Amino acid sequence: MNVVFVISDTFRRDNLSCYGPTPVKTPNLDRLAEESYVFDNAYLGSFPTVPNRLDIMNGRFNFIDHEWCPLPSETVTLQQILSASGVVTQMVIDNPHLIENGFNYERGFDGWEWIRGHESDRWKVLPKEVTLPAHPSKLNNAHFVLPNYLRNTAWWKSEEDHFAARSVTEACNWLEEGQNAEKFFLYVDLFDPHEPWDAPKEYVDMYDKGYEGEEVIYPYNDYWENIMSEAELNHCRALYRAKVSMVDHWIGILREKVKKLGLEEDTAFVFTSDHGYLFGEHGQIGKAFKPENGYYEACRMYNEMRRIPLMIHLPGQKKSERIGALVQSPDLMPTILDLCGLVASKSFGGKANIQALQCGIFYTKDWRFEPESIHGKSLMPLIRGEVDKLRDFVVCSNTIIHHTPVVSKCAVVTEDGWCLHYSGYYDEVLKESVKVNKVLIELQPSKGKVEPELYYLPDDPNEEHNLIEGHEDLAREIHARYVKWLEEVGTPEEHLAGRRKLVLK
Template structure:
């Protein structure tokens, strides 16, 4: 069986029509979802970008041990196992972090290609004018953006086909045309869109906010969003929505190539995202930050992700599941689909049976989303623990906790961490400790997470 995977960075699950959104246009992914088993409870695990890809490629949780680091050289990784099993393996990415600065996510692939220019990619020095479209105080790393991404855009973008996701999906479609005759292949495509900067062509922005005349804040500072006006926040949402629709358009181009090459008969296709982004939600803009209660929690807008998969011959087309899944499940799932023995010591649980429309032999109790666990008790690192019905945001015993009943408060507006609901908090916290124990969390880190704060 061939396998194609598309990762879309910073795509909010609730910005897809197939997840109930009624104002953003995503016709191609929505149509694809009707071929798939759609997971309604997919969640981020090790936060953010690079820790997530490490979870995916190793099948082991990253956050108990380390943070944003290169792919560990001593870990058994998915790409190597697939290549050793005779797969023609290819990585195509415009997400710069995977292969720049020695992160080594090209390791194990027979071939790889980096589509250049995204965000802080040091790919251009051309002497071209690069005016900012807002005051720099509202832009995250304005000097770097002006030096690289905005400069690349000014020098190279003439039509929609020059945008990063368009170039990446065109290249993927071309690769399929040249490689679909191999006995079996694994194509992993990692696009940074709709990660900021949110700069889709104007006709995409005009779908959502055509009459705006103010500052364009496409790479906003991560903070409480009182530095932006209501109109600026509205337009920032339109920029993000335009970026989502742009991404959908070019994923559709790739899927059309799958159709034209008659690959549906012997090719599994998975579409997924890594995390979301606050765009005025909870009074914040960004995906992480600090507040008076410590690290920002991973509310649904950030932790809840997209995950859907098509398997040839499956009876799961058009079905949905509430089984929890996380990026750490990616490696065992792909190995099962490829018929390759899984190595010992994985933390992930294969969801291949579910993708095939079969009953899962094993399911996780909770999904944990977390940055790297601290080694000091004065650090307020947040771990968000959910079973899909209840969510606990936990920062350690010395910091305030938050508890929400998602069945009545999906927007997580009413914190009910109190004595009346302490049994639910204790249940989720105990399941969290079981995850940490099962992953082999170092004792000095585990000891700092064993107690709940007073209600």
């Protein structure tokens, strides 16, 4: 079958009514949920944006040996395999980070279209002077990224000029032109509702009409009380929700185009995200924070960030089905291969297998794909009811290659609802700087260790009550399972060494 795959950056799971009561209006995604397999326990693997896309494209948990980086030259991607198998592959993307600075994540697609200008994309140089919407102390990257974005978008006159609108319009145009392809894979990467939040006023008025304060459209990542008032925080929520509703509107247009072109009966539609965002939970705003001593560090991998929406609509499907099994972003690669008539996944307890339309397509003079190298597992056996689970715990993590708990924070969530927050343990006190994602982080002696925490999510979904005292043996058991898993997925020993020890108070 054909596949339309849509990923929307920073789209919190609790925006959608299929996951519980919400003030956010997403009627089109609600309708999609009513006609899809809805995954109740979908989690990211690698965090954040770029590492997550690498997980999706190569089916691996890349935090074990990569960070935010260009597409590795040795990586065989989902799109390469599909293209080599006769599936027409097209990328439509407004997410700048996968393309700019030679990151090359379009590699392997038969065709690709980059909608220019989002966030850090160095596109427009005029107008030279722009007006910030709030005091610089409240804004993230007020010296470059936000002014750059404001220059890139100064020409906008209507909703149709916004990034989600332009990307979906391009995707619809491609469907019009390519509808006669025997098989196709359309990958649509929407950076919205990622900051900056600047949806048209009619969307904002749905959530905070009459607000007259500063517009903190791209907040500084910090403890929110350090930088803004409660009214400004509430307005940030409204700005974000407005962009979510705009994204929903344009995803509805994309789905309608699939229907109008008569493609629905042989086209699967997949919707997901890469991670969430904190809007005051745990006292923070953003997905990292900058403590008083002046350096960024990863915040803990909280529930609001690690849990993601995932819906898969199969051709002709008319009703919703719920799947409670634990699934993760790397599972999407083998799932899409499966949907397209190929299989590249570890069978449950058995050896990996490949079935293809023709012999030899997974080996050329330029690259070779080893199915045993992927960590993800096709979700189709869950959908078909052949199995009831793929794994009994999930690992959601920042990169672990820098050997510092300041950066390498992760969450291990078990099937029965326990969550261990863990950041490794290093005997030597770290005093030197580390370059992470091209940002120099000055490590302080006090940050050589980050205490583990343990939560029981069925009773404490907001992770407010650390239960590690009194449950030390359970924490050690979960940690031991995590270390064994790191070994099984091939974590290099140099990155694994600092993860072997769990030290409790």
